[in-house]
Amino acid sequence: SKVGVVGLGLMGHGICQVAAAASGVHETVVAYEAKQEFLDRGRARIESSVKKLVDKKKMSAEDADALHGRILYTTDIDHLKDADFLVEAVIENIDLKKDLYGTLGSICQPSTIFASNTSSLSITEMAQMSGRPENFVGVHFFNPVQIMKLVEVISTPDTLPEVYQKAYNWVGDVGKVAVSCGDTPGFIVNRLLVPALMQGMLMVDRGDASVRDIDLSMQLGAGHPMGPLHLADYVGLDTCYYIMMGWTEKYPNEPAFVIPECLKEKMAAGDLGRKSGKGFYHWEGDVRGDPV
Numbered sequence: 254s255k256v257g258v259v260g261l262g263l264m265g266h267g268i269c270q271v272a273a274a275a276s277g278v279h280e281t282v283v284a285y286e287a288k289q290e291f292l293d294r295g296r297a298r299i300e301s302s303v304k305k306l307v308d309k310k311k312m313s314a315e316d317a318d319a320l321h322g323r324i325l326y327t328t329d330i331d332h333l334k335d336a337d338f339l340v341e342a343v344i345e346n347i348d349l350k351k352d353l354y355g356t357l358g359s360i361c362q363p364s365t366i367f368a369s370n371t372s373s374l375s376i377t378e379m380a381q382m383s384g385r386p387e388n389f390v391g392v393h394f395f396n397p398v399q400i401m402k403l404v405e406v407i408s409t410p411d412t413l414p415e416v417y418q419k420a421y422n423w424v425g426d427v428g429k430v431a432v433s434c435g436d437t438p439g440f441i442v443n444r445l446l447v448p449a450l451m452q453g454m455l456m457v458d459r460g461d462a463s464v465r466d467i468d469l470s471m472q473l474g475a476g477h478p479m480g481p482l483h484l485a486d487y488v489g490l491d492t493c494y495y496i497m498m499g500w501t502e503k504y505p506n507e508p509a510f511v512i513p514e515c516l517k518e519k520m521a522a523g524d525l526g527r528k529s530g531k532g533f534y535h536w537e538g539d540v541r542g543d544p545v
Contacts, residue, residue: 257283257336261295264370265342267398270299273323275427283333284326296326302399334360342370351382358384366416368392372443373496376436377409386411390420393440404429405440438500447496453481454513464533464544482533486526494520
């Protein structure tokens with residue numbers, strides 16, 4: 254009945270919103286940030302998102318009020334100690350998560366299930382940090398959380414079957430579609446997707462085809478909504494780089510994990526794609542222009 258969301262950034266605010274929108278599932282959703290400015294920013298994001306739904310007649314004013322009424326915004330970590338289920342959505346920094354899980358493991362009731370929304374870090378490693386590996390799972394949502402239906406639910410060799418089932422069922426309860434995966438790098442989607450983006454960049458390195466033609470080929474030949482280089486720009490070339498850098502360091506003998514030269518060059522130049530206005534394409538806000 255009481256769910257906590259730790260971190261109200263890009264992913265966390267969306268997870269908090271969809272959890273609070275699930276009528277009859279939770280009595281309270283505790284939204285926690287360590288600093289007031291980040292808490293206020295996350296709250297503003299939720300309020301703006303819900304207002305858009307009401308304005309578009311996709312949510313009634315009554316349901317919006319009920320959603321807001323279920324959320325307890327706080328900078329006091331003690332509000333999480335009696336939560337039944339905790340979703341961690343802080344930045345992808347293993348040292349930060351280590352400190353956080355050490356604190357949560359010491360204050361939360363023994364039955365609390367911990368779930369990390371990480372997209373690239375080891376669930377098994379974080380589970381050990383928490384001191385309760387049997388009560389630890391991954392629940393990887395996709396951005397934007399309010400729209401994307403998929404959630405990867407990740408188990409480790411230590412996860413109790415009944416704990417995993419509770420997490421899997423919770424995903425369905427909040428209106429998402431769960432898929433099961435073991436603790437492999439990138440889980441299902443990113444394990445397939447990120448190396449595919451790298452292969453597109455390696456084609457650029459070799460001069461096999463132009464940026465335009467690589468993307469157009471995957472759109473019209475494979476039915477993808479956008480090509481690999483367009484998608485990499487959209488996600489952020491820095492995000493792609495750091496995911497792959499972590500994987501190449503941890504799994505040096507995996508041939509699918511490689512960092513193309515063109516990605517290294519764009520990182521060095523500060524050309525990060527959509528967020529910087531230039532990557533493989535020119536960008537005006539969210540609108541893609543011509544290839545660079």
